[in-house]
Amino acid sequence: MKPIPDQLLAEPGRAHGEATGEPTDVVRRSLLQWFRGLSPLFAGLVIVPTLLASLYFGFLASEVYVSESRYIVRSPSKPNLSPLGMVLSGGNIVGASEESEAVIKFLGSRQALETINQDGYVTRAWGNGSIFWFDRFGYLGKDTGEDLFEYFLGKVTANDSSSTMVTVLTVKSFDPQSAQTINRRLLEQSEVLVNELSDRARRDSIAFAETELARARQDAQNAALALAAFRNREGVIDPELQASAGLQMIGKLQDQLIASQTQLLQMQTYTPQASQIPYLRTQISNLEREIAAQTAQLAGGRGSLSSASVRFQELRLASEYSERQLSTALSAYKEAQAEARRKQAYVERISEPSLPDDAAYPRRLRSILGTFVLGLLAWGVASMLLVGVREHRD
Incomplete structure (x- = not known):
């Protein structure tokens, strides 16, 4: 790069004895020589x-104007906190990281663009003819939906801490009003999204609780x-109670049997010709048959109370377990309803x-x-490369 000639540094009037402020032929020639001498x-x-x-x-x-808004997505403390976490949080309202991340993803989605551009406002704001053609949307025929979405991503940003x-939601546009309007529309749609997510979560929670309760x-x-x-089939109400009553009956029959046998033994010893001896023998025989029948009913074969008691215990335990499950499901359903009444x-x-x-x-x-600094850097790198190539050739 050649230095600027001295003639350019001198005033035209002093160099040629003229007071006029217009360039002289010498200055023109000097400028041409300087530009020609540039690499x-x-x-x-x-x-x-x-x-x-x-x-x-x-x-x-x-000119591009930037509208900025700030928001936070809040939700009640999650119910699955540890006891220490519940004490520390105190059930306060906290930031909802999952919902906040969902909102940020939504703000950079095609659905968000389609929602706020249903009336064509965004397209008109960014494709206005008063905007320089290189800056506005739709230049060089790039006016498809995909082109609008790419343009949208360059104008809308959402960053969270x-x-x-x-x-922080920022929107760029070419006039203040449209920047604010687009920002407001995006913020309103974010609120709609969070409400829909909360409603869906509540519906799913209640539906699950209802299903468990019905089951x-x-x-x-x-x-x-x-x-x-x-x-009804076995003809018993409670085998255990009936077995207890049967045992008591057998005990009484055995007492009667012992008394009758004792009386018979005494009569056979002291009055063997007594007329009551045949009656006592018949009574003893009947008592023995009754005791045997009662014993068979309690601990006999498949139709006995002991075998029925096993099946009865299984059915009763199953009934008690299902009742406890029903109580638990009912409590869970009430809790889900109470949670649904809150805005999550x-x-x-x-x-x-x-x-x-x-x-x-x-x-x-x-x-x-x-641009000037980058150009200088590029020129410096290119110059060094050219010098290296020339030295290599030499």
């Missing part, structure tokens, strides 16, 4: 990009019917969408200087 590489990588950047950022680029759980009721009913059918998650706005009063972009001077 084409320097001109292509530094001067031309800087001039184009100056033209675009200085005169052509449309893991420590505060606060999400428990059916099991309890089946167990009760099975127990009733067993009692909601969007709390910390700051409403702002109405910007000044354009945030483009940052004209910074962009021009950045």
